[in-house]
Amino acid sequence: DVVVVGSANADLVVRVERWPAPGHTVPGSDLAVVPGGKGANQAVAAARLGGRVAFVGRVGDDPYGTLLRGSLERAGVALDALVTTPGPSGTALITVGPEGESSIIVSPGANGRVTPDDIDRAAGVVGAARVVSLQLEIPMPAVRRAAETAAAAGARVVLNPSPAGPVPLAVLALCDPLVVNEHEAAYLLDGAVGDPAAGAAALRALGPRSAVITLGAAGAVTADATGTARIPAPRVRAVDTTGAGDAFTAALCLRLARGDDLAAAARFAVRAGAAAVRREGAQPSFPTAAELP
Template identity: 60%
Template sequence: MHGCDLLVVGSANADLVTAVERRPAAGETVLGSDLAVHPGGKGANQAVAAARLGARAALLARVGDDAHGRLLLDSLRDAGVDTGPVLTGGTPTGVALITVDPSGDNSIVVSPGANARLTPADVRAAREVLASAAVVSLQLEIPLETVAEVVRTVGPGTRVVLNPSPPADLPAHVLAACDPLVVNEHEARFLLGGPPDAGPEPGATPGPGPYEEWARALLGRGPRSVVVTLGAAGALVCGPGGTSLVPSPAVRAVDTTGAGDAFTGALAWRLGVGDGLEAAVRFAVRVGAAAVTRTGAQASFPTAEEVDRL
């Protein structure tokens, strides 16, 4: 019996969000809306998304002993996340600077703060927590050596889900542990040797086309399975048995901030309670679709009842 369905090891940030008519070009200044401060960070987002759906979720992260850290801890606890593994103090809480355009697309700059101080030693100290989890979910807003230490530390019965965001070259033993590796089109291109900012034209709805080739190529790099998220088109699932496209319900996107985290948190939770990969992805695409219909990151994450209604 696992102590929790899902342990997320990752970042916790305060999201500083402003809406703009268009994102600025190099050297350009544009005016934005009043600044809003929300709890965020890919790790905290995934944990909150899963807990709000009903998961027994915990978070291993670092925050500062400051107002942003207290905001994050309050949000995590309100959602039902076990914050026992969260470490506090030593440096300011991480901050994400987010601009959102009228289509709901966003651009994000992250100042890591305390996230950069989550160390391999912290992981080793949390060995019992790691061993008790059915699934461990990881991202790359914490040091890569810390991610690698998690992979070395988890028990043989624990499944590893990794979203390599922001993208970085991954050690072979980390790739080999991923089941699945969850990427969007930019992360997929980076891992396959292309520029991370290439991809479909803005506003375009991607289809399975080249993404099937990308998914199979990524699978050949070592992960046990691959999921490529395709925004409004859903997600592509790729494993040893082949590939399949899971469509997303049509919704009006208001703000895509945190939608990928909602998807990954939901996916990891459903794997932790025994769903197969395609069934977990079918649930997760509905969670991601629900999340884009509201503003903010954690504030937009749906409950299980809201997902059912969608």
């Protein structure tokens, strides 16, 4: 169904009462080491929803590489195109403050070593997908080659340009859809989004065949050749929004792979995103197919 080409990070999480100023030290909670990274999160989320999923990327030859490989494997993700590379795995150094706000440093490690040649070696896997899901936590040349390989093989390309950064026109033109949150939308549109439906249409005017903006508790809005659609999210008690966007994108990709149109896929995806905010963490919070009938 879905092939994810992207990042895997070990999330190293510590809670703090306040952040240290440069040159200072503060005490923190015990360290939690949790598998993460946008690519791996989306692969795990799509597999947990019952999808046949493969992951293309790199992990380091350190203990975190073993952890990351293990979490993908346990979720049932095919790992024939996951390369173990000398050096450190991707890591995210995350401090979470008293109000739940997080401050994050991402060290790319092995993710930064994913090359267009890796994509060529995985062309069989990428080309066999119905939907190929991409993000921006691996170098753009690899993202671009993955989008081109997928499109040439007739697969649908879904790009979540996160962390927000420039996307070449040649890549934008292959996206169907481009999936962004409000922050990423504002970055790409060079200003505040304003009316969400108009924002989604404006994003589509940048080149992708279709666009989706996720709106947190307000759901999402879609724009494609048939027009725009507002998709409300179910009301839930939010416990931890980490990974909500990844759960949304994974669910969207899975439903598109199964033949839904964009608005129908988004109606399922908002339910997956809402389910993910009801539990702590990213990967542990992703719903199963049984939880989303």
